[in-house]
Amino acid sequence: MIHSMSSQPDPFDLVGVFQEVNDKFFDNFLELPVFRWNSRLRSSAGRFIPGQRKWIQDAPPVIEVASYLLEESNAAFLIRDTVAHEMIHYWLWVRRQPYGHTPEFYEKMKLMGVSRYNPVPRTVSYKYVYRCAHCETEFPARRRLGPLACAKCCRRYGQGKYDVRFKLHLVRAWDPAVPLKTT
Ligand SMILES: [Zn+2]
Ligand SMILES: [Zn+2]
Structure with missing residues (x-):
């Protein structure tokens, strides 16, 4: 060639x-x-x-x-x-x-005999898992989060305003093998 x-x-x-x-x-x-x-x-x-x-x-x-x-x-x-x-x-x-x-x-x-989906995608992976102390919903994050609160709980119990009761806490490192808790 x-x-x-x-x-x-x-x-x-x-x-x-x-x-x-x-x-x-x-x-x-x-x-x-x-x-x-x-x-x-x-x-x-x-x-x-x-x-x-x-x-x-x-x-x-x-x-x-x-x-x-x-x-x-x-x-x-x-x-x-x-x-x-x-x-x-x-x-x-x-x-x-x-x-x-x-x-x-x-x-x-x-x-x-070819594939529909990329078998080896290189998506940006998460690093941390945060959890709402109130409803226990878990959120994956790519970086450490500031004082963020669970939007769902703030909406439901705090008239949509930031409420420290629903602050997200770092619970573990992200592991794709461990499923996230949802509610
Ligand atoms: Zn295609
Ligand atoms: Zn919550």
Whole structure:
């Protein structure tokens, strides 16, 4: 594969993945889109950006892949899965179909054996769990909270005003395996 002088070195052969999937599931129907690594994608593994219709002159369609997938232990599998998923959006779009997660999308997805959801989302995780001393509802928090009170109790028993009786107390560190108490 020849890279032009200006192109970024590709840490993974996305074009190669595209060609393999295009051949296997799309009869090589799809034109090569632009592939981009996106370091800001966290909850989704990839993104399809439709092009302008006459894309020879205008913007071509783009498939973005989350850079962080490269750090996962099963990177090759995840990247192929992501590219294949985005290619279904692209395939629907190019045939002028609604290109969201439509019944046709799901049908093709099942046929190809690709995922609907990102199995390794990197969402911002919580650090602390606070609890209302009154109703015992627990709230996850990303940082230490100031003197906040339980809105529900303030509404119900304090005419909506801040009431120290319903102050939230730090009870433990956040652990995704421990369910939050709700009321
Ligand atoms: Zn999708
Ligand atoms: Zn409460």
